[in-house]
Amino acid sequence: MSRLGALRSGPLGVRSFRLLTGGQFTSTIGDYCYTVALPWLVLSNRGGAILLGIVLACYGLPRMVLIPVGGVLADKIGSRTVMLIADAVRCVLVAVLAVLAARHTASLATLGPTAAFIGAGEGLFIPASVAIMPSLLDGERLTAGNAISTAAMQAGSLLGPALGGALVAATRASTWAFAVDAASFAVSALTLALIPGKAAAGTVNGAAAQAAQGGGAGASTGGGGQGALAFLKSSRVLQVILVVVIAANFAGGGMSDVALPSLAHARFGAAGYGALLACFAAGGVIGTLAAARTGRLRTPVVFGSIVFLAEAGAIALTPYLGGEAGAAAMLFVTGAANGLGNVTVLTVLQKWTPPALLGRVMSAVMFCAFGSFPLSVAISGVLVRHIGPSLFFPVAAALLAVAILGGLTQRVFRMLGARAEEEPAAETTARSAEMKKAT
Numbered sequence: 001m002s003r004l005g006a007l008r009s010g011p012l013g014v015r016s017f018r019l020l021t022g023g024q025f026t027s028t029i030g031d032y033c034y035t036v037a038l039p040w041l042v043l044s045n046r047g048g049a050i051l052l053g054i055v056l057a058c059y060g061l062p063r064m065v066l067i068p069v070g071g072v073l074a075d076k077i078g079s080r081t082v083m084l085i086a087d088a089v090r091c092v093l094v095a096v097l098a099v100l101a102a103r104h105t106a107s108l109a110t111l112g113p114t115a116a117f118i119g120a121g122e123g124l125f126i127p128a129s130v131a132i133m134p135s136l137l138d139g140e141r142l143t144a145g146n147a148i149s150t151a152a153m154q155a156g157s158l159l160g161p162a163l164g165g166a167l168v169a170a171t172r173a174s175t176w177a178f179a180v181d182a183a184s185f186a187v188s189a190l191t192l193a194l195i196p197g198k199a200a201a202g203t204v205n206g207a208a209a210q211a212a213q214g215g216g217a218g219a220s221t222g223g224g225g226q227g228a229l230a231f232l233k234s235s236r237v238l239q240v241i242l243v244v245v246i247a248a249n250f251a252g253g254g255m256s257d258v259a260l261p262s263l264a265h266a267r268f269g270a271a272g273y274g275a276l277l278a279c280f281a282a283g284g285v286i287g288t289l290a291a292a293r294t295g296r297l298r299t300p301v302v303f304g305s306i307v308f309l310a311e312a313g314a315i316a317l318t319p320y321l322g323g324e325a326g327a328a329a330m331l332f333v334t335g336a337a338n339g340l341g342n343v344t345v346l347t348v349l350q351k352w353t354p355p356a357l358l359g360r361v362m363s364a365v366m367f368c369a370f371g372s373f374p375l376s377v378a379i380s381g382v383l384v385r386h387i388g389p390s391l392f393f394p395v396a397a398a399l400l401a402v403a404i405l406g407g408l409t410q411r412v413f414r415m416l417g418a419r420a421e422e423e424p425a426a427e428t429t430a431r432s433a434e435m436k437k438a439t
Helices: 003-009 015-043 049-077 079-102 108-131 139-171 175-194 206-213 225-234 236-267 269-293 300-320 324-352 355-371 373-387 389-408 425-437
Strands: none
Touching: 015 049, 015 079, 015 108, 015 139, 015 175, 015 236, 015 269, 049 079, 049 108, 049 236, 049 355, 049 373, 079 108, 079 175, 108 355, 139 175, 139 269, 139 324, 225 236, 225 355, 236 269, 236 300, 236 324, 236 355, 236 373, 236 389, 269 324, 300 324, 300 389, 324 355, 355 373, 373 389
């Protein structure tokens, strides 16, 4: 098959997928401008790590609370609609932040409520953004589509920090970085509006539906939230996954959003911080593109777990390898491992979940991933102030490693998504029984 034919038969041959990926690429550039701008607005206007942690908690708490709501709305009114509304609202809110930055306003009274509403929009957006992909691509193209989409966002996160750092360094203010983020939300909303409603109706077609249902057992679970809750209660493997996600992200939130900017602020400056984030993103691009070839792994969750353990090692070494160059190298490895592991495990979950519950199951996973964020950043702010940012990195790495190793002790976790020749018939039968209990 020619390269052109391969493109047409792959995810990039689907117009709606191209629109979604292009919009999310643009939005991610803006998001990482925001990631640079917000800490600098706080830290450069007589704020400190504690104030930064509190503002981030104001953002993270409503995000956590509204993730389940976003999952229900994605199943009920469609992922595209939820994403479009959330992007339009956040466009306006980030524009407000640009005004506050222009006035050098960095008080909790002003930043807290604005960050809270932005977090609320993010909470609605997250589960819909995960659930929409199987509605655009069939099962054969889903792994490659996740890899391409995530790689595009990683590319955006490569460009965004560099742009945000340059804007903050050049203007000595966060105003223009916030303005870029607001504009990126407008572009993303436009691309979502151009996706036909039927293309993102929230249903999985053909082979993908059959794979997700395990032969149709999950089709009848698509009622309301009660069916999703029953499915969660009956599924041992999903329970294990959620516990692992909580612990792993509790470690990651404080490291990336409090310890890393505090380390960069003390040692490398705004441009250096942007460069570190760009290295993390560059690694992410490599990792997510590599994940396109993981669709035929016999035990994909075991593979992803090994990758996450490598990520923990890189995190632990970040502050200790010779200044900015060493930190950049370890963040590159961290990004590559994170991208590869996330796409591998996420695709397994998308294929395994009953289609009618996809939005709500993904919202449960995202709720656990982001739900630990408010507490994580609040505690991290206090710890970073007392022990310094450098010591925080090995602590976060140890917690991540313990979470992954704990998951690997459970057979249902190790065998999730295993190929037929590796998965005993008894486990397939048990999985079907879990779905039936949820009906």
